[in-house]
Amino acid sequence: MTVIVAGGGIAGMAMALTCHQLDIPVVVHESVSQLEPLGVGINLQPNAVRELYDLGLREPLEEIGVQAKEWALVGRNGNDVWAEPRGLDAGYQWPQYSIHRGQLQMLLYREVVRRLGSSSVVTGSRLARYQSHADSISAHFVNEADETAEVQGSVLIGADGLHSAVRSQMHPDEGPPIWGGPVMWRGTSQAKPIRTGASFVLVGKLEQRFVCYPISQPDPQTGLATINWIAELTYDTAQDWGDGDWNTKVPIDKFLHEFADWSFDWLDVPELIKGASDVYEYPMVDRDPLPNWVDERCLLIGDAAHVMYPVGSNGASQAIVDTRLLGAEFLRHGVGPAALVAYETATLKNMNELILRNRGAGPIGILGLVEERCGGVFERIEDVIPRKEIEEYMSKYKAAAGFAVDSLNDAPPTISL
Numbered sequence: 499m500t501v502i503v504a505g506g507g508i509a510g511m512a513m514a515l516t517c518h519q520l521d522i523p524v525v526v527h528e529s530v531s532q533l534e535p536l537g538v539g540i541n542l543q544p545n546a547v548r549e550l551y552d553l554g555l556r557e558p559l560e561e562i563g564v565q566a567k568e569w570a571l572v573g574r575n576g577n578d579v580w581a582e583p584r585g586l587d588a589g590y591q592w593p594q595y596s597i598h599r600g601q602l603q604m605l606l607y608r609e610v611v612r613r614l615g616s617s618s619v620v621t622g623s624r625l626a627r628y629q630s631h632a633d634s635i636s637a638h639f640v641n642e643a644d645e646t647a648e649v650q651g652s653v654l655i656g657a658d659g660l661h662s663a664v665r666s667q668m669h670p671d672e673g674p675p676i677w678g679g680p681v682m683w684r685g686t687s688q689a690k691p692i693r694t695g696a697s698f699v700l701v702g703k704l705e706q707r708f709v710c711y712p713i714s715q716p717d718p719q720t721g722l723a724t725i726n727w728i729a730e731l732t733y734d735t736a737q738d739w740g741d742g743d744w745n746t747k748v749p750i751d752k753f754l755h756e757f758a759d760w761s762f763d764w765l766d767v768p769e770l771i772k773g774a775s776d777v778y779e780y781p782m783v784d785r786d787p788l789p790n791w792v793d794e795r796c797l798l799i800g801d802a803a804h805v806m807y808p809v810g811s812n813g814a815s816q817a818i819v820d821t822r823l824l825g826a827e828f829l830r831h832g833v834g835p836a837a838l839v840a841y842e843t844a845t846l847k848n849m850n851e852l853i854l855r856n857r858g859a860g861p862i863g864i865l866g867l868v869e870e871r872c873g874g875v876f877e878r879i880e881d882v883i884p885r886k887e888i889e890e891y892m893s894k895y896k897a898a899a900g901f902a903v904d905s906l907n908d909a910p911p912t913i914s915l
């Protein structure tokens with residue numbers, strides 16, 4: 499019987515490709531009537547890239563992604579706090595890609611349609627509710643004409659993101675996402691890549707920061723690439739910034755003045771902001787860890803299960819890894835409740851810890867230490883924090899997020915066929 503997937507985002511599409519690789523019938527139901535390449539830049543960590551390569555997506559990823567070479571934290575005065583190599587340069591067997599979220603989703607969607615056929619993705623089909631039975635599960639979907647269709651399957655995978663309907667049914671008392679104060683403005687602009695040419699750079703302090711990294715190769719004529727940027731400020735939580743919509747467009751005047759004097763000889767923040775045609779506002783929200791993701795024949799994955807602050811570049815990466823870990827359990831236990839429980843047992847505790855770690859600023863928490871120890875003003879970072887302390891901090895984060903170099907390189911494939 500079929501695996502029913504609610505949600506055609508990155509988790510839902512990767513789930514479909516994984517099921518297909520395992521010869522498991524699968525259908526994805528996506529609420530929007532037409533998938534479009536929405537969002538801006540994200541990073542795919544080597545643990546997720548490994549899984550996408552195992553799905554045969556090496557070539558198309560190489561076409562649309564930029565192999566990240568460096569991850570750097572820079573103080574407000576322009577001095578480096580920390581810089582480390584990333585991807586292949588850091589010794590991983592797989593690269594880290596900086597990539598446009600929408601292009602990645604469309605790549606996965608096209609591959610699902612090419613490999614499984616167009617009937618494997620039903621658009622304009624929103625999950626309303628589900629009901630588990632002894633040997634099957636029924637999922638009720640509503641189309642744009644407000645008609646309901648009941649679909650039977652062996653399991654239902656809730657990959658329906660931040661505002662998951664599957665999660666609301668499973669945990670009806672939970673309430674809306676939680677906002678802790680930071681607001682992000684995101685956009686892309688054409689500019690020359692800085693530092694290594696493929697660096698993720700974060701400038702500033704915890705309460706006010708600016709991130710940028712290229713998500714396209716530079717144009718050979720002009721040297722300009724598409725630079726993804728995020729400007730971020732922390733507000734008093736008494737204010738109301740909504741409960742998290744990735745597609746709210748706002749004028750740049752709303753926040754540009756806050757970054758007006760952020761010009762360095764190597765990076766002109768105001769110019770980069772002004773170069774964007776569209777800017778999206780997003781209050782950084784997450785949800786509290788859940789005690790369970792499984793309800794009989796239904797399982798939550800991706801953001802529906804463990805949405806977290808996007809400070810460690812692991813939301814999309816983890817969504818992909820989830821589908822592969824679940825696929826491995828399907829191989830071990832067959833497609834049914836035992837596989838769902840085995841997946842939950844192996845994954846839930848780590849993810850719940852990661853949600854809280856990211857709420858505490860994840861890898862960029864180092865900036866908090868710099869503030870604490872010298873008010874953010876320093877000439878040489880070694881005089882403020884010993885290098886070894888930062889190294890240990892970063893290693894702990896990578897281990898918690900599942901992309902410590904040695905353990906990833908040494909691990910057998912998640913799915914061996």
Ligand SMILES: Cc1cc2nc3c(=O)[nH]c(=O)nc-3n(C[C@H](O)[C@H](O)[C@H](O)COP(=O)(O)OP(=O)(O)OC[C@H]3O[C@@H](n4cnc5c(N)ncnc54)[C@H](O)[C@@H]3O)c2cc1C
Nearest residue numbers: 505507508509529537538624625658659744800801813814
């Ligand atoms: C439009 C959009 C833009 C985004 N932009 C960014 C970005 O710029 N930067 C960033 O870091 N992250 C962004 N994200 C979040 C990022 O994609 C996720 O954190 C990560 O990829 C995990 O993906 P997911 O598949 O679990 O969830 P999502 O990517 O959120 O996908 C969930 C999918 O489920 C669909 N859906 C929702 N409810 C239902 C329902 N009831 N029935 C059926 N389908 C449903 C949604 O339309 C969506 O396609 C964006 C998400 C979305 C939806």
